Amino acid sequence: MLWLWIPILVIGVAWLAHRRIAPLPALGVVAVYLLAMGMFSHGHGLLMTILWVLWLAVMLPLALPDLRRRHFSAPMFKWFRKVLPPMSQTERDAIDAGTVWWDGELFSGRPDWNTLLAYPKSQLSAEEQAFIDGPTEELCAMVNDWEIGQAMDLPPEAWAHIKEHGFFALIIPKEYGGKGFSAYAHSQVAMKLATRSGDLASTVMVPNSLGPAELLLHYGTDAQRNHYLPRLARGEDIPCFALTGPLAGSDAGAMPDTGIICKGQWEGQEVIGLRLNWEKRYITLGPVATLLGLAFKAYDPEHLLGEEEDLGISLALIPTDTPGVEIGRRHLPLGAAFMNGPNSGKDVFIPLEYLIGGQEMLGKGWMMLMNCLSVGRSISLPAVGTGAAKFTSLVTGQYTQIREQFNVPLAAFEGIQESLARIGGNAWLMDSARILTANAVDLGEKPSVLSAILKYHLTERGRECITHAMDVHGGKGIIMGPNNYLGRSWQGAPIFITVEGANILSRNLMIFGQGAIRCHPFVLKEMALVGREDHDRAVAEFDTLLLQHIGFAVGNAASTFILNLGFGHFESVPGDRLSQGYFRALNRQAAAFAMLADLSMMLLGGELKRRERLSARLGDVLSHLYLASAALKRYHDLDYPEHLSSLFRWSMEEALGESERALDELLSNFPNRVLGGLLRAVVFPLGRRHKGPSDVLDAEVAEILGRAKGDPALESLLDGCYRPASPDDAVGALQHASDLLVASKPLRGKLHHAVKGGQVKPAAGEHLIDAALTSGVLQPGEAQTLRAAEAARRKVIDVDDFDKEALTLSPEKVR
Numbered sequence: 170m171l172w173l174w175i176p177i178l179v180i181g182v183a184w185l186a187h188r189r190i191a192p193l194p195a196l197g198v199v200a201v202y203l204l205a206m207g208m209f210s211h212g213h214g215l216l217m218t219i220l221w222v223l224w225l226a227v228m229l230p231l232a233l234p235d236l237r238r239r240h241f242s243a244p245m246f247k248w249f250r251k252v253l254p255p256m257s258q259t260e261r262d263a264i265d266a267g268t269v270w271w272d273g274e275l276f277s278g279r280p281d282w283n284t285l286l287a288y289p290k291s292q293l294s295a296e297e298q299a300f301i302d303g304p305t306e307e308l309c310a311m312v313n314d315w316e317i318g319q320a321m322d323l324p325p326e327a328w329a330h331i332k333e334h335g336f337f338a339l340i341i342p343k344e345y346g347g348k349g350f351s352a353y354a355h356s357q358v359a360m361k362l363a364t365r366s367g368d369l370a371s372t373v374m375v376p377n378s379l380g381p382a383e384l385l386l387h388y389g390t391d392a393q394r395n396h397y398l399p400r401l402a403r404g405e406d407i408p409c410f411a412l413t414g415p416l417a418g419s420d421a422g423a424m425p426d427t428g429i430i431c432k433g434q435w436e437g438q439e440v441i442g443l444r445l446n447w448e449k450r451y452i453t454l455g456p457v458a459t460l461l462g463l464a465f466k467a468y469d470p471e472h473l474l475g476e477e478e479d480l481g482i483s484l485a486l487i488p489t490d491t492p493g494v495e496i497g498r499r500h501l502p503l504g505a506a507f508m509n510g511p512n513s514g515k516d517v518f519i520p521l522e523y524l525i526g527g528q529e530m531l532g533k534g535w536m537m538l539m540n541c542l543s544v545g546r547s548i549s550l551p552a553v554g555t556g557a558a559k560f561t562s563l564v565t566g567q568y569t570q571i572r573e574q575f576n577v578p579l580a581a582f583e584g585i586q587e588s589l590a591r592i593g594g595n596a597w598l599m600d601s602a603r604i605l606t607a608n609a610v611d612l613g614e615k616p617s618v619l620s621a622i623l624k625y626h627l628t629e630r631g632r633e634c635i636t637h638a639m640d641v642h643g644g645k646g647i648i649m650g651p652n653n654y655l656g657r658s659w660q661g662a663p664i665f666i667t668v669e670g671a672n673i674l675s676r677n678l679m680i681f682g683q684g685a686i687r688c689h690p691f692v693l694k695e696m697a698l699v700g701r702e703d704h705d706r707a708v709a710e711f712d713t714l715l716l717q718h719i720g721f722a723v724g725n726a727a728s729t730f731i732l733n734l735g736f737g738h739f740e741s742v743p744g745d746r747l748s749q750g751y752f753r754a755l756n757r758q759a760a761a762f763a764m765l766a767d768l769s770m771m772l773l774g775g776e777l778k779r780r781e782r783l784s785a786r787l788g789d790v791l792s793h794l795y796l797a798s799a800a801l802k803r804y805h806d807l808d809y810p811e812h813l814s815s816l817f818r819w820s821m822e823e824a825l826g827e828s829e830r831a832l833d834e835l836l837s838n839f840p841n842r843v844l845g846g847l848l849r850a851v852v853f854p855l856g857r858r859h860k861g862p863s864d865v866l867d868a869e870v871a872e873i874l875g876r877a878k879g880d881p882a883l884e885s886l887l888d889g890c891y892r893p894a895s896p897d898d899a900v901g902a903l904q905h906a907s908d909l910l911v912a913s914k915p916l917r918g919k920l921h922h923a924v925k926g927g928q929v930k931p932a933a934g935e936h937l938i939d940a941a942l943t944s945g946v947l948q949p950g951e952a953q954t955l956r957a958a959e960a961a962r963r964k965v966i967d968v969d970d971f972d973k974e975a976l977t978l979s980p981e982k983v984r
Contacts, residue, residue, distance in 0.1 A: 174206045178220075184736070186727030192720065196228050234712070242712035249711075250699050252774030266539030267617025269688050270609050275794045276688040278725035278763030282743050282752055285798060290806040291608045297354035301889075304334040305358050309365040309891040313898075314658075315651045317368050321506045327369070332404025337376040340383060345398035347382075352544075352610035356552045356603060357889055363556025364563075364890045367661045370553050371507035375453045376401070378545030379538070379669070381408040381462045381486055381525075388484075388526040388537050397460065397486065410462035411449035411512055412538070419674045421464070421482075422535070428483060430469040433518040441473055442520040443485070445493075450511040451668070456499050457508050461487045462525070464534055474528070481532035484525045493517035505661045539617065544610055546669050547620035551603045553665050554631030557658060558596035559890040561638035564654055565592055566874030566883075567903040568642060571910060571965050579641065580875045583864070588637040590867035593874045594819035595630045596886055601799040601820065602627065618684040622792045625675040632662040650969020654899045677781040680788030685766060685777075691718040692770065722767045728760035730851050745809040748801060751821045754859065755797055758828050761852045762790045765835060768848070772840055783838065789831035797824035812882045815869040819862045826861035833857060877911060878904065896961065906961035913958040916951050 181202065185195040203224065207217050230237040274280040293301070311327045323331075331337065339355045341347025350358075355377055363370035376382060382401050385394050400406040417424035426447035433442050447465055455461075467480040474480075489496055489512075497511040521528045530537065569580035569589065579585045606623050609616050635658050639646040646655045666672045670679065686692050691714050698714075701707035731737070732753070742752035766787055769777055777784060800820040807813065832852060839845030862870075876883045896905035910917075920937065923929045923946040931940035938955050941947040947955070 174210055178202060178206070180731075180734075183727040183730050186724050187731040187736075189720075189724055192227075192231055196224065196231070199224060237716075238708060238712045242715055243708050245715060246698075246708050246711045249695065253696065253699055266536065267543035267615040267620070267687075270614045270616050270619065271605075271798060272616070272618045272622075272684060272791065272795065273688045273690070275759055275791060275798070276684065276763060276766070277690060278721075278728060278760045280755070280759050280798070282801075285802055286743055286805050288608060288612065288802070291353045291604050291611070293354055293357065294351070297350055297357075300334075300348070300350075301354070301357055301361060304330070304336075305361050306891070308334075308336070308369070309361065310893065312366050312369055313651075314366045314368070314654070315899075317366060317506045318504065318657055322508075323369065323372060323506070331373060335402060335404070336373045337404055337407070338382070338402035339377045340386070341398050341402045342386070345394065346402035347398065351607075352548055353604065353607040356548050356607040359549055359552035360556040360559070360603070360889050361891050363553040364560040367553065367658060367664070368505055368507040370556065371453060371505070371664075374549040374552070375410075376408050378549040379412075379542050380410045380545075381460055383541045383545060384410075384462065384484060384525050384537060385486075387541060388530055388533075390522075390527045392522075393486065393525065393527075401460070406460040407454055407458050408460045408462065409452050409454040409458035410464075411447070411452045411455070412464045413451050414447070414449050419671055421538075424464065424466060424482070426463075426465040428465045428467045428485070430467065430471065430473050430480075431518075432473070435518065435520045440520050442518055443467065443523075445485070445487075445514050445517040445519060448511070448513045451500065451502075451509060452512055453507060453509050453668075455508065455512050456496060456510040458496070459489055461489050461494065461512065463487055463514075464538065467531055474531075482534035482538075483531050484534040484537055485519060485523045486525050487514075487517070487519060487523060491517060491519065502664050503660045504657070505664060540615055542669070543615045543617035543620050545620075546624050547606045547610060547616055550665055550669060551599070551606065551623040551627040554627035554629075555596070555599045555603045556890070557631035557662070558592065558599050558634040559887055560658070561634040561655075562593050562596045562874055563887055563890055563892065564900060564903055565589060565638045565641050566876075567907050568645070568965065570875045571903065571906050571962050572645075578875075580871065583868070585641055586868050586871035587864075588641050589871035589874050590819065590862065592634045592637050593870045593886060594816065594823060594862065594867075595634055597813075597816040598796055598800055598820035598823060599627050599630055600886075600888075601803040602796050605799040605802050618680065618687055618791075619795065621670070621675050621679045621683065622788075622795055624669060625672050625680065626792055626796065628665045629672060632666060635659055635662050645966065645968060648968035650971070652899050652902075652967060652969050676788055677785045678778075680792060681766075681784045682778065682788075684788070684791055685770060689766070690721060718767075722764065725760050725763040725767070726851065729757070729764050730854070732757040732760055733852065733854050735855075744801070744805065747814060747818070748804060748809065751797070751801060751825070754821075754825055755794060755801075758790065758825065758832070759794055761832060762787070762794065762828075765790075765832070765848070765852075768844075769840075772844075780840075783835060783840075786831045786835040786838075790828050790835075793824040793828035793831070797821055797828070800824065807885075810881075813885055815866065815873065816882065816886065819866050819870045822859060822862045822866065825859035829857050829859050877907075896964070902961070902964050906958070906965045909954075909958040909961045913954050916947070916955050917958075919951075920947065920955070 182199060185198060203217070203220055230241060271285060274284065308327060308330050311330060312323060317323060335348050338347035339350045339358060341349065343349040359370055359374045362373055382398065385397055397406065401408060412421060414424055414426060426449070428443040428445045430441065431444050432439055433444065435442060445463070445465060447463060463485050464482060465485070467483040469475065469478055469480055472478070487494060493514050493516055495513045495515070497513065499508070499510040502509055524531055525537070566589065569585055570578050572579050580589065602623060606616060606619055609619065635655070638655055639659050642655055646653065646659070649656045686696065695711060695714050695718070698707045698711050737753045737756055742749050742756070744752050769783060769787060773780060800817060804813065804817045836845045836849045836852065839848065873882045873886065892904065893901035894904065895901040920929070920941055923941060924937065929937065929941045929944050929946050931937050938947065938952050942949065942952045
């Protein structure tokens with residue numbers, strides 16, 4: 170009978186821990202079970218002794234807290250202080266920045282789905298919708314991506330429109346003359362502009378993300394806000410922000426740019442100010458900016474302000490006509506035309522009142538930047554990535570219906586369907602994450618970890634969509650010219666991978682590295698005790714946290730085991746019949762993630778900071794749990810529509826499959842191989858359950874991209890995408906050709922049957938339509954309809970060519 174008692178005991182203990190039963194009552198239940206087991210399992214005295222010893226090993230520390238603190242918690246506290254990695258002030262500011270939102274729920278291992286689903290649905294106000302339907306649509310119609318690239322600038326009428334309609338003032342409150350739009354509206358505007366032109370989106374989004382306006386709103390003095398915000402709202406000032414330099418990119422704390430506290434002349438008087446010297450590069454809007462936000466390190470060697478000499482990173486707002494400011498020339502980021510360039514300053518004297526927030530905020534610049542970046546980075550670049558996915562869904566879906574090979578549309582080939590599914594599925598998944606995160610910002614959150622997740626995954630998936638679109642378009646995509654609507658997007662894709670924190674850095678260091686400390690229920694609190702001087706009090710508090718932390722870790726390990734054995738099926742989850750299975754799958758993976766995150770931090774300590782690939786895989790799990798959460802939230806908010814089930818299922822299978830892949834790779838490379846093997850039996854007792862979308866599901870999603878305009882699934886996918894109607898526009902020509910081909914489909918069928926039946930036999934060199942007209946199979950009007958459709962198809966398929974002289978640069982251009 171022993172073979173039956175032991176598994177029941179193991180599963181029973183795991184179930185009690187999974188249900189978070191308090192330790193003492195749970196141990197009481199186990200004691201009763203052991204007594205019963207001893208009565209009915211004779212001849213196993215040694216085994217029973219071992220089980221009772223294990224029971225006492227858990228019971229005694231709980232029952233004797235003083236003994237526990239002296240012999241367990243105090244040594245653990247000493248070990249924790251030893252393995253805790255050194256942390257610079259910039260790292261500390263980054264960790265402290267922003268707020269914890271749904272990422273904290275995922276880190277708990279037991280996300281409360283009702284909390285997520287109860288958040289209000291993102292919606293635009295009437296004013297915001299009117300702005301998108303009016304000025305934003307008009308701005309998109311004013312520009313042509315090819316012409317922007319030829320002129321290396323937006324047309325003058327676009328610049329005037331941007332200033333007149335307040336595109337630089339989306340986030341500025343109405344009291345200062347701005348739009349005062351929600352984060353969701355800001356995201357919608359940036360996304361629509363990105364579906365027309367990356368240069369246009371970059372020009373508009375930078376002043377509305379990390380820039381002077383955001384910093385002034387949060388940290389500026391009343392005088393600074395009252396002076397600058399109305400000017401920015403009216404477009405009288407064009408802002409830029411200078412952070413990155415030649416010697417300080419990802420490690421912004423290493424910037425050599427300085428501001429020395431000194432006395433100088435300002436407007437005829439001697440005042441205390443800063444003498445600035447700096448060299449910056451990659452500054453968007455820098456070449457045309459009138460107002461320069463600047464990050465530098467401040468020093469007070471003469472102690473004019475106090476005893477401290479090294480004051481830290483500080484931020485100032487400087488008119489670009491200030492003596493000593495050099496705006497410099499322009500960068501050429503992969504041929505993109507948005508304004509970007511270097512700037513520098515040599516012995517530029519400014520008064521202290523130029524510091525953002527005044528003297529009070531001197532030395533607090535990195536904290537200011539981290540808090541503002543956590544908001545801006547969660548809006549602008551995710552909107553650009555999603556815009557790329559929507560745009561490529563539009564043009565690739567239409568192109569594969571128009572372009573034929575072997576007398577069938579490209580969309581009929583399974584290889585093409587694979588690419589179409591990646592484009593369309595990514596677009597819906599990315600859009601879900603974009604909407605949810607913008608909603609978090611509108612709820613008052615500053616989601617620093619989630620902004621890193623979105624920045625990395627949405628720009629990477631945007632780049633993937635562009636790559637698939639280029640593959641499908643073939644030669645059409647690589648020949649530059651007015652008819653190429655993809656080429657410049659392909660050229661510019663790496664830009665968004667690079668800016669605002671390189672993606673390699675974001676994945677390997679930031680997502681989990683910051684999230685593990687920021688979002689974990691106990692780690693940040695435990696770290697705060699390390700520097701305490703009152704050692705005995707710190708140990709006592711550490712003991713309480715440690716007990717809770719151990720219970721948390723044991724509970725997540727038990728949940729991982731129980732849920733992966735299938736017992737989670739008996740627990741209630743929200744959603745409809747389709748989504749409930751996915752809620753349960755996320756419960757399994759969230760528990761496994763929380764368990765492995767804890768074990769990784771415990772085993773590696775500060776070494777985890779250098780084990781970037783392990784950190785990256787843990788970050789991948791967290792990221793895909795969040796992406797899947799966003800898809801579930803969106804599907805719920807839309808009231809579980811049947812027409813979106815394919816897109817929803819693709820998104821869930823993709824996110825869950827990627828999360829499981831990361832878990833699998835993590836376990837295969839776990840520092841302790843023996844423990845990794847044991848953990849695999851807990852995490853995957855029945856093997857991997859999600860390996861990504863199936864071929865059948867891919868085909869369903871691919872088919873949506875080829876549907877006619879007005880289809881509800883297609884319209885949901887393309888919502889917010891700029892869709893020009895003019896056949897003279899390269900993108901509009903796609904829709905025009907598609908409409909004509911749909912209208913002429915019966916006639917093409919009629920012609921095909923006539924040819925097949927021998928009624929139409931074109932002579933050598935004779936066009937098929939002419940032969941059908943001659944033979945009477947087609948009437949003149951029908952022939953004209955077919956000719957118009959074929960001409961529209963040919964216009965889409967054709968690529969550009971140029972005179973040799975038009976492509977020859979003049980000698981001065983070459984220089």
